[in-house]
Amino acid sequence: AQTVTQSQPEMSVQEAETVTLSCTYDTSESDYYLFWYKQPPSRQMILVIRQEAYKQQNATENRFSVNFQKAAKSFSLKISDSQLGDAAMYFCAYRTTNTGNQFYFGTGTSLTVIP
């Protein structure tokens, strides 16, 4: 099974500043998908951004962008101009292209935004 590692259990950032959350994964596949999901206190899982492994260009969604390094198996999330509403648990996820196409999740990074 694939493994997804988030080495930062907790991070904090000043409002309006930039923060980067790290994620690494282990796989032997060449084709797969990567995601960042946000989980606020409401418990709802919200898709932040996704990246297809075959695409070399890093995905961006407004203030959110990723740094996808396929050879290094690294997939970090950068949040620019951090807002109070960004405070949440962030999960990195990997979707295999094998049978079942399961999603594998990291253990999460809890982000605090300081006013």
Next chain:
Amino acid sequence: NAGVTQTPKFRVLKTGQSMTLLCAQDMNHEYMYWYRQDPGMGLRLIHYSVGEGTTAKGEVPDGYNVSRLKKQNFLLGLESAAPSQTSVYFCASRRDTMLGTEAFFGQGTRLTVV
């Protein structure tokens, strides 16, 4: 459009009791998943289904059973609940389009086994 709906949202069980968690999606998705979320462990896959009438085991299937009799519903059963099954359970369904792939999650069920 309700998306993915889980029933119930909260439940307290006594050890040895049984229960069924219902997941319903109205998006006509083929793939559905059941996860459990525990502190410091992220989301771990319990069982999944690639279509009506099919189910398969995930990472942590022991103590759980599932059924997918209708495409829109994916049921998770606990036959004899144990305190180790205290967790938050999430159901998800998956959509694949030309624009990409995405998992849609329910709001979660907090289960406590005493």
